[in-house]
Amino acid sequence: MSENQKERTASIKLLLIDDEKGFANVVAKRMSKRNIVVTQAHSGTEALQALRKADFDVAVLDLKMEDMNGIEVLKILKKMDPDLGVIMLTGHGSEEAAREGIECGACDYLTKPCDFEELVEKIKMIPKRTR
Numbered sequence: 001m002s003e004n005q006k007e008r009t010a011s012i013k014l015l016l017i018d019d020e021k022g023f024a025n026v027v028a029k030r031m032s033k034r035n036i037v038v039t040q041a042h043s044g045t046e047a048l049q050a051l052r053k054a055d056f057d058v059a060v061l062d063l064k065m066e067d068m069n070g071i072e073v074l075k076i077l078k079k080m081d082p083d084l085g086v087i088m089l090t091g092h093g094s095e096e097a098a099r100e101g102i103e104c105g106a107c108d109y110l111t112k113p114c115d116f117e118e119l120v121e122k123i124k125m126i127p128k129r130t131r
Helices: 003-009 021-032 044-053 070-080 095-103 116-125
Strands: 012-017 036-041 058-062 085-090 108-111
Touching: 012 021, 012 044, 012 116, 021 036, 021 116, 036 044, 044 058, 044 070, 058 070, 058 116, 070 085, 070 095, 085 095, 085 116, 095 108, 108 116
Parallel strands: 012 036, 012 058, 058 085, 085 108
Antiparallel strands: none
């Protein structure tokens, strides 16, 4: 198997940050079928704790959460791990906030409800780490 094939088949480590547990569970189940290992965090605080314990290739971050807003979480995530690829999820009508996320270091954003395949493609486009 070539290095390129190995890289494509190696699992992606995803940190999914969303306070809607039902949504997060469904996304995590579907991602696992695509060789993406998901760690769920249901608050900004949980996300920061998860990042202290493990390395991730990508984070998918909901903009609106109970304890901290997504922009605050994004800024802290990028301080903790500047190379972490972050995709913002935003409710309809919050594109302005998502653009602010891009300015703060997010790679991309999608509006909720998002197309699952589009989310998977965006995750796969973020370069894998060589750790």
